[in-house]
Amino acid sequence: MSGRRSSDPPPSARVRALAGIAGAPGVAIGTAVVLGTQTLAYPRRHVVPQEFETEIGRFQDAVAxxxxxxxxxxxxxxxxxxxxxxxxxxxxxxxxxxxxxxxxIQITEENRSAEWAVAAACASLAGRLALVNDPYLRERSHDIEFVGERLIRAFEGVPSPRTIPQMDGPSILVAHDLSPADTAALAGQPVIGFVTEVGTRTSHTSIMARALEIPAVVGVSDATQRIATGDLVVVDGMRGAVLVRPGPEELKAAHARADRHHAHARELSEGRDRAAVTADGVRVQLRANVELPAEAVLAREQGADGIGLYRTEFLYIDRASPPTEEQQFEIFRKVVQAMGPKPVTLRTFDIGGDKFVSTFPLPPEMNPMLGLRAVRLALSRPDVFLEHLRAMVRASAFGDVRIMIPMVAGLNELRQVRALLAQAQEEVRARGQACADEIPLGVMIEVPAAAVLVDHFAREAAFLSLGTNDLIQYALAVDRTSRSLAYLASPFDPSILRLILNVIRAGRDFSRPVCICGAMASDPLAAVLLLGLGMRDFSMEAAAIPEIKEALRRVSLAEAEQVAAEALSRATAEEVEACVAGAFAPRLCDLLASES
Structure with a gap:
């Protein structure tokens, strides 16, 4: 008969290691404060037609x-x-x-009271977004849930489902999820770390945590059930790990790791505003990939040289009709002004494929990733696309704007978009609205056909941008959302390096700027390899900029070129990575360790 021995610690005292996703870097050690997950209570009442106007008015009051x-x-x-x-x-x-x-529609067609209508509408919109593969769009489902909750709480008589208690000492906040409003409201509270059950690095909670420089681990299953208020907790925002009730040895190791991170972060912060220059004085541009206006502000604070990729597709999700030109213009203007005078590259919407969007009725396809998406979809709806382009053209009056086309496979697509852009510029000027005299039009090289024909694209495009995420997926025939095949989708694969080198050479031959804006750019080893291949313009998640800047400062161009030449002779991804790591890992060990 088995059982707990008297010498064993009670279950509540045992150390628990919980795995999650690294949301914001750093190590925090504090006492847990667990927020309950009570369901928001609101009246579910059917209404009659005579009450429709009243309920719509109540909804409008709640919004205000x-x-x-x-x-x-x-x-x-x-x-x-x-x-x-x-x-x-x-x-x-x-x-x-x-x-x-x-x-x-919920009020007038489903006969629901205003509170119930808000809940139903938001649940429907969020539910559809939660099913998509694209992580950026999937995370927007939580944003809709937050908005729905705030709106319902604004109705008279609906109590708040939870309150954040006052905290006396260094505390780790544990919750199912935290909205940006919840997070911002913690200003002045001694919260030193977050743990949530949902979320990814692209969620607003993670973005807020990084902005506040508070370590966070998100996506920890059943965290509110496995951690109790009063537990001592270690939050490791680099490894995506949470340690509950650590012992003396675990605490000692956590404090040492926290000290190392603070010293490392301080060093990176001090160099944040310095130019990215190699050890032998070669200047490199480090720009940011962003999706939301808030991330543009973060990019500037991280020392970005501009925005190399601004994703615009979030404007089109969960809408019965496309956003108006004015709505798009206001958002683009804010981003451009936030970065001014640094350049902003606006990518035309990349929707379709695995990105659910209700604006366009898309046909059912066996393989939507190879179907009507991105530039193909845009050219099939020139009326919608022209509004999109006019908004970008108008934003060019407020700063250095460049426009980039995603998923281009043939020159005809570039030429058609160029003609529509010229039309958009003419229409904006005809209205008497301001815009730049010239707006560079570039292409994303992410379809293998474009990488093979890149010399033709370089003749006609103003710039080239390597989208390595999709380029790797299509060149290696590996679904990048498949965990079981992730080991095959390596940016160090020799075929990928040769395609990248082909693009860099074409840019050089035709005097066209070449930028890389895939995840590969934010890997210190890969960045040094790209430098050696000839890349001088990188775009990445804003939080990665200080580390990549530091990595490039520690190597010379000459040695990077020598290692790149050796890497190009290797036959497998493993051999390439081993070649680069053997040369540079010792001097980048602190940067590489911060990722693990």
């Missing part, structure tokens, strides 16, 4: 109240621009016409 509440939170945040920008995005979502239309 929720926006006032959120502005109060923004005022508490003060001049921290990244956090304020995220809250402004929520204000826009609350007042979105598409959401209002969905709520009105």
């Amino acid at each position: 109240q929720a926006q006032r509440d959120l502005r109060e939170v923004a005022a508490q945040v003060g001049d921290r621009r990244a956090e304020t920008s995220i809250l402004e995005a929520y204000l826009l979502m609350m007042g979105d016409d598409a959401l209002a239309d969905a709520v009105k």
Whole structure:
């Protein structure tokens, strides 16, 4: 008969190691405060036609109240621009016409009270987004849930489902999820770390945590059940690990790791505003990949030389009709002004494929990733695409704007987009609206056919941008969302290096700028290899910029070129990676360790 021996510690005292996703870097050690997950209570009442106008009016009042509440939170945040920008995005979502239309349909066609209509509309929109493979768009489902909760709480008589308690000492906040408003409201509280059950690195909670420089681990299954208020907790935001009730040895190791991270972060912070220059004085541009206006602010704070990729498809998700030109223009203008005078590259919408979007009725396809998506979809709807381009053209009056086309496979696509861009410029000028005299039009090289014919693209495009995520997927025939095949999708594969080198050479031959904006750019070893291949312009997640800047400062161009030449002679991804790591891992060990 088995059982717990008297010498064993009680279950509540045993150390637990919980795995999650690294949301924001750093190591925090503190006492857990667990927020309950009570369901938001609201009346579910059927209404009759005579009440429709009243219910719509109640919804409009709730929107106004929720926006006032959120502005109060923004005022508490003060001049921290990244956090304020995220809250402004929520204000826009609350007042979105598409959401209002969905709520009105719930009221007038489903005969639901305003509170119930908000809950149903948001649940429907969020549920559809949660099913997509694209992580950026999937994370927007949580944003819609947050907006729905804030709106319902704004109705008179609906109690808040939870309150964040006052904390006396260094605390680790544990919750199912935290909205940016919840996170911002913690200003002044001694919260030193976050643990949530849902979320990814692209979620607003993670972005806020990075802006506040608070270590966070997200996506920890059943965290609110496995951690109790009062537990001592270690949050490791580099490894995506949470240690509950650590012993003396674990605590000692955690404190040492926290000290190393603080010293490393301080060193990177001190060099944040310095130019990215190799050890032998070669200047490199480090730009940011962003999706939301708030991330543009973060990019500037991380020392970005501009935005190398601004994703615009979030504008089109969960809408019954496309966003208006004015709505798009206002967002693009904010991003351009936030980065000014540094350049901003706006990518035309890359939707279709695995990116669910209700704006366009897409045909069912056996393989949507190879179907009507990105530039193909845009050219099939020139009316919608022209509005998109006009908004970009107008934003060019406020700073250095470049436009980039995704998923281009043939020159005819580039030529058609160029003609539409010229038409958009003519229409903007005819209205008397300001715009730049010239707007560079470039292409993303992410389809193997474009990489093979890159010399032709380099003749006609103003610049080339390597989208290595999709290039790897298509060149190696590996679904990049498949965990079982992830080991095959290596950026160090020799075939990928040869395609990249082909693009770099074409850019050099035709005097065209070449940028790389895939995840490969944010890997220190890969970045040094790319430098040796001839890359001088990188774009990556803003948080990675200080580390890549530091990695490039530690190597000379001459040695990077020598190692790249050796790597090109290798036959497998493993051999290439071993070649690069053997040369550079010893001097980049602290940067590489911060990722693990």
